[in-house]
Amino acid sequence: MSPLLQVRNVTKKYGGLTANNDISFDVAENEILSVIGPNGAGKSTLFKMISSFTPTTTGEVIYRGERISNLRPHIVARKGVVRTFQETTIFKSMTVRESVVVAQHLRARASLAGYFWGSKTAKNDVAAFEKYADELLEFLGMSDISNEQASNLPQGSLRALGIAIGLATDPKVLLLDEPFAGMNHDETMNMVNLVRSVRDERGVTVMLVEHDMPAVMSISDRIVVLNFGEKIAEGTPSEIQNNEKVIEAYLGSVDDEIGM
Numbered sequence: 142m143s144p145l146l147q148v149r150n151v152t153k154k155y156g157g158l159t160a161n162n163d164i165s166f167d168v169a170e171n172e173i174l175s176v177i178g179p180n181g182a183g184k185s186t187l188f189k190m191i192s193s194f195t196p197t198t199t200g201e202v203i204y205r206g207e208r209i210s211n212l213r214p215h216i217v218a219r220k221g222v223v224r225t226f227q228e229t230t231i232f233k234s235m236t237v238r239e240s241v242v243v244a245q246h247l248r249a250r251a252s253l254a255g256y257f258w259g260s261k262t263a264k265n266d267v268a269a270f271e272k273y274a275d276e277l278l279e280f281l282g283m284s285d286i287s288n289e290q291a292s293n294l295p296q297g298s299l300r301a302l303g304i305a306i307g308l309a310t311d312p313k314v315l316l317l318d319e320p321f322a323g324m325n326h327d328e329t330m331n332m333v334n335l336v337r338s339v340r341d342e343r344g345v346t347v348m349l350v351e352h353d354m355p356a357v358m359s360i361s362d363r364i365v366v367l368n369f370g371e372k373i374a375e376g377t378p379s380e381i382q383n384n385e386k387v388i389e390a391y392l393g394s395v396d397d398e399i400g401m
């Protein structure tokens with residue numbers, strides 16, 4: 142079976158700095174794949190190129206056989222490759238439910254004018270969005286906070302809202318940027334289970350960038366390791382934990398520990 146997504150010889154240069162150098166790997170359908178590496182290794186840059194928030198300098202990203210790198214990010218999102226953010230800042234003035242409804246406008250059928258004039262299509266869309274928002278929030282165990290203002294949510298619920306907003310756009314590949322950052326052990330375990338159920342029950346392929354090594358080792362099918370912009374390893378969690386280059390990269394870093 143051909144891979145769902147392919148990163149092919151991707152390089153990103155910022156002036157004289159090479160943030161990613163000739164990175165290649167495949168992502169299989171229904172996989173949970175983590176990208177790890179010490180601070181500044183190039184993880185976020187790689188995610189930005191996969192979601193097309195920044196163009197590649199050279200190389201390409203292929204999704205279902207089609208090149209998606211260097212397209213506009215909303216086009217890539219519509220095709221099904223969606224990135225969530227560390228902080229859900231844009232929707233904080235809304236309730237949880239409103240945020241998930243608004244996020245679905247990304248795949249709306251009605252034109253903007255239709256929304257303005259309250260066309261039948263727009264009204265049908267809004268009703269469908271509300272129904273789907275309720276379904277998603279129930280799936281994520283968030284029904285009881287659906288009318289809470291997003292700005293009042295604790296960290297764990299805010300992250301879950303980020304995932305709800307990502308799922309609202311009906312992704313096939315969800316890119317999660319540090320989903321466990323700032324969480325205590327119990328919150329992390331809840332989020333690990335949530336991400337697993339997103340894959341298992343909704344058939345979403347998940348890629349994540351994360352520093353929490355125990356969580357990464359427990360959740361990932363495979364791991365790609367970056368160091369100074371280079372891919373230094375790729376494999377299952379146990380292969381990565383025993384990889385000498387990986388151990389060396391982490392021991393050489395003051396801020397990170399691989400937690401083995």
Ligand SMILES: Nc1ncnc2c1ncn2[C@@H]1O[C@H](COP(=O)(O)OP(=O)(O)OP(=O)(O)O)[C@@H](O)[C@H]1O
Nearest residue numbers: 155158159160178179180181182183184185186187
């Ligand atoms: N817009 C930019 N302009 C110039 N340099 C950049 C830009 N974005 C990232 N970099 C540089 O590229 C390198 C890789 O950064 P990146 O944020 O991708 O690393 P990271 O692995 O995600 O780090 P962290 O774990 O700390 O978030 C760093 O040296 C960073 O300073």
